[in-house]
Amino acid sequence: MKTYDYHHLNHVKEQQSSKKTMWITLILTLFFTIVEVIGGLLSHSLALLSDSAHMISDVLALGLSMTAIYMATRNPDGKYTFGFLRFEIIASFLNGLALAVIATGIFIEGIKRMVNPREVDLQLMLTIASIGLVVNIVLTIVLSRSTKKEENLNIKSALWHFIGDLISSVGIIVSAILIHFTGLYILDPLISMIIGVIIFSGGAKIIRESYLILMESVPDKYDLDSIRHDIGMVEGVEDVHEMHLWTVTSGHYSLTGHVFIRKDIEPFYVTLTISNVLKEKYGIEHSTIQIENPAIHDHGEYGKQFLLHQA
Structure with a gap:
């Protein structure tokens, strides 16, 4: 089938x-x-x-x-x-x-x-x-x-x-x-x-x-730290990591990233807002954002600081 x-x-x-x-x-x-x-x-x-x-x-x-x-x-x-x-x-x-x-x-x-x-x-x-x-x-x-x-x-x-x-x-x-x-x-x-x-x-x-x-390097026109900062400014986002930004072909860009969010925030709202920021400010129309919880997704010592913050 x-x-x-x-x-x-x-x-x-x-x-x-x-x-x-x-x-x-x-x-x-x-x-x-x-x-x-x-x-x-x-x-x-x-x-x-x-x-x-x-x-x-x-x-x-x-x-x-x-x-x-x-x-x-x-x-x-x-x-x-x-x-x-x-x-x-x-x-x-x-x-x-x-x-x-x-x-x-x-x-x-x-x-x-x-x-x-x-x-x-x-x-x-x-x-x-x-x-x-x-x-x-x-x-x-x-x-x-x-x-x-x-x-x-x-x-x-x-x-x-x-x-x-x-x-x-x-x-x-x-x-x-x-x-x-x-x-x-x-x-x-x-x-x-x-x-x-x-x-x-x-x-x-x-x-x-x-x-x-x-080699899927970050395109010269983009500053990955600036994009990370703007995603981090979205309401409910506590951390942005595992980011990848590359060019598929001329004029076609893709971005993936993982984010920790507050427990009281709606995950679908976060992904929608991030996608809109990437599209409107940077012209990146193809993005994949993964919502993570440090209590479920093991991030070692890196994730523990966010567990303590949420406690």
């Missing part, structure tokens, strides 16, 4: 704006990736090839992000009681890792090219980079606007990808101009190494954000 579980908070994210943004971004990125790979091979420019490698990672990252957005729309079941919201964070972590790996590869290849510089086709290099600059400006604006409409770490990771691409395009253009006037082909790998460092920093930021969520 199948059992049905009631969820007062729907563990599903309908992200229409994010879906539309991702589809536009994916199509434009795939088109320009093909153009840049061909251009990089024909011009022998490491800066272009390194950027095309980054663009390939963008396509894969966007595909993973699209999967995460659609997974987030699936309802919870008996096994996945939070639904598939966490997949967004897993995808972001993998995207950040991909950025870091690709940046490292670009840096290593840059060192090799500095030792053995190669002549590049400046006109082709400059043409492709200019097209890339336009494409990346458009995509960066589109993604930036989307982050303001819906909170989504995947969109943020994609935005970092394209900020890196935008800087890459500027770097390649500058590199081509400088090579034209100086004849120093070593500038091509040097620019690519600088691009690699910028890409790595963006990847590291995404890795850190997603890692903290996967």
Whole structure:
């Protein structure tokens, strides 16, 4: 017999704006990736090839992000009681890792090219980079606007990808101009190494954000001591302990806690009041508060002080 579980908070994210943004971004990125790979091979420019490698990672990252957005729309079941919201964070972590790996590869290849510089086709290099600059400006604006409409770490990771691409395009253009006037082909790998460092920093930021969520750390926006204090101010609450606050996915937070209350207070009143405080003041809609009695629930020496107080 199948059992049905009631969820007062729907563990599903309908992200229409994010879906539309991702589809536009994916199509434009795939088109320009093909153009840049061909251009990089024909011009022998490491800066272009390194950027095309980054663009390939963008396509894969966007595909993973699209999967995460659609997974987030699936309802919870008996096994996945939070639904598939966490997949967004897993995808972001993998995207950040991909950025870091690709940046490292670009840096290593840059060192090799500095030792053995190669002549590049400046006109082709400059043409492709200019097209890339336009494409990346458009995509960066589109993604930036989307982050303001819906909170989504995947969109943020994609935005970092394209900020890196935008800087890459500027770097390649500058590199081509400088090579034209100086004849120093070593500038091509040097620019690519600088691009690699910028890409790595963006990847590291995404890795850190997603890692903290996967480790179920307290979100940066919250002060656990302040929340504990506000719960303790609820009438009838004598102590707050065993508190946990974590991010399920971007914009979805959960909190659990145990409280000792006075004997003369109605437990249902306490839980309702605490839930309202968390929702109205902190925006935490999913909370689980356990009412405890130190005379029944063993808390060792910690609980004895409250027994003496009630006596």
